[in-house]
Amino acid sequence: MPRHFLRDDDLAPHEQKEVLALALELTADRFARRPFEGPRTVAVLFDKSSTRTRVSFATGVAELGGSPLVMEAGSSQLGRGESIADTTRVLTRMVSTIVWRTFGQDRIREMAAHSTVPVINALTDEFHPCQILADLVTIAQHTGGLSGLDEPALAGRSLAYLGDGANNMAHSYLLGGVTAGMDVRIAAPATHLPDGAIVRRAQEIAARTGGAVTVTDDPEAAARGASAVVTDTWVSMGQEGEAGRGEETFHRYQVTEHLMDLSGGVFLHCLPAYRGKEVAASVIDGPRSVVWDEAENRLHAQKALMTWLVEHPDAQSAEHALPRRSSRP
16 A cells, blocks of 8 residues: 555654655755656646645656646546546556645545555645645754754754644644654634644654644744744635634734744745735744745655655554544544
8 A cells, every 4th residue: 555645644753854854855956866757647636726836746746757747626527526536546547646735634535545656635624734844844944954863853843833723734733843843832812723633643742752732822922932933824715705804813923023033933934925914024024034945845845755655655654553533523
């Protein structure tokens, strides 16, 4: 069976570190690995709009020697009612990897269940794991590289996420951050807290990696001393009609110069960003912002991930031996 990357804890700590180390290598030599030489085709499917995901995967597949097949799912038979299982059975006879940006996590789990090639989550409603890999690469670049040989990738470092704690970014920061050994702090209003099952899963991982999990409604407490302060749009994709309500709910969590001063760290944002809402313009356009490095690192992190999955088709991590609670009923 192939290895898939459907959520952040699909990589054990040592595996995540291998992927991040390879990503850092690829920032220096973009053509060092060619696992899709041939070329082999990678299907990149989109149910949702995209800029960075589309460009980084298409470019990355080409730089790895392959041919990216970028498809809007709505223009395929998936959009006309063909089952996920049947579409997957066809794709896996023709392509070497499948990347999918879709809605419910159940959809990508179903695809993986019927796939004989690696399936990669390019974003679902519950998780955005490729973005977190890019963010971890960025934090490593700006905080002294990866940790020692026997430690998780970013042991001893801390990350503060401010804003909507119930969205896919907060969930992935929890799982991916503690896998890297980080102290992950989520600051969100009580109405928008992370899913309890994901918090518990993050705590289980943190107990073994030396990381930590904090969920609070206090943005100052979360930001104080953090190696990185991150945020996301207040209104997630598909919820644009709730923009006004978002400003009322999250205004305390805007990343300001004051919060960055409390942190002393770098600022990250997965983009697109809305200046004057979730982040002050002076922060995202200022000297502590590393958002453009972060955006570029989507390319390097995803290339490293695809390479690792292709080169480790039968790898079984200790992570998969642990039972998981479902993150949703």
